[in-house]
Amino acid sequence: MDWVPVILPMHFQVSNVKVKHIVLIPDKKRKGEALEPEVEPKFIVFEAQLKQLMKFCPECGSPVIDRKKSVSGSHLTFHLQCHAGHDVAWVSQPTVNYVRMGNLLLAAATLFNGLTFSRMEELAKSINLAFPTSRACTKLQRKWLHPVIDQEWKQEVESVVEETRQQHQALCLAGDGRSDSPGFNAHYGSYTLMNISPDVAPKILSMELVDVAEVPNSAHMETEGLKRCIASIEAENISIGTITTDQHMTVQKIMRTEYPKIDHQLDLWHVSKNLTKKMTAKAKQRGMEELGDWIRCISNHLWMLNSGCPTMHSSEDK
């Protein structure tokens, strides 16, 4: 199992999905304007520059006699009162469904680019740039962004399942698990199965998230995730021919005992990595130093052997 930091929702980062649009109903003022909020160019404006503009009423050009500022995340409002009696509220961003678009776009960009809020906040703080709070970002992501991701993911899975049904050959899948922290402290683990059948564009067919509370301990998350992935594919009446995984011992065991009809193969990259690791440890022992010079050759030889022998079964893993 490889360790990768988890930024929830995990499935977004490794899925085939790219969210194109967040559909919101535009407010009346912006109707008819050509550019979508995410496309419209934006600039960093210094406060002193803005205050220069706010000296005169945007409605009539008379001098402003009272000016109040309010800030909500990256959104700025100036309440102006002019000499001619106008009360004007100038806003720095459009609002859609009462959502300030700058704040929503920042929350979306953070999530969809696989960034973390803390890194973005650090960047903003270092130049005193107005930025939404962690709480506001989380709220926006939960309310507007996660549902979009869920919907896109469901549609994607449906279309991939449909595509797979059209495939008239035994299904070849590759799978691996990952967890939110290394060792035995993991809280969440995900398992992914990708369709790698020949002549088919590789696509993720199933992904399952396992909470450590659902299994005896974190070591069981990988196998539980794999079982759920297989069950979800079989529930669609799709039969699996081959599954390729790493050398995870429990995975090898359940593939042998619970899925004897599925051909279980080992991924050469993991085999080579493990072998190199073991040989490197051995070469550090007294009297075994010469082995160090051979590690690269042995690893290359393994890859060369594989090119003439396309399958490596888990039972051959010695």
Ligand SMILES: [Zn+2]
């Ligand atoms: Zn005025």
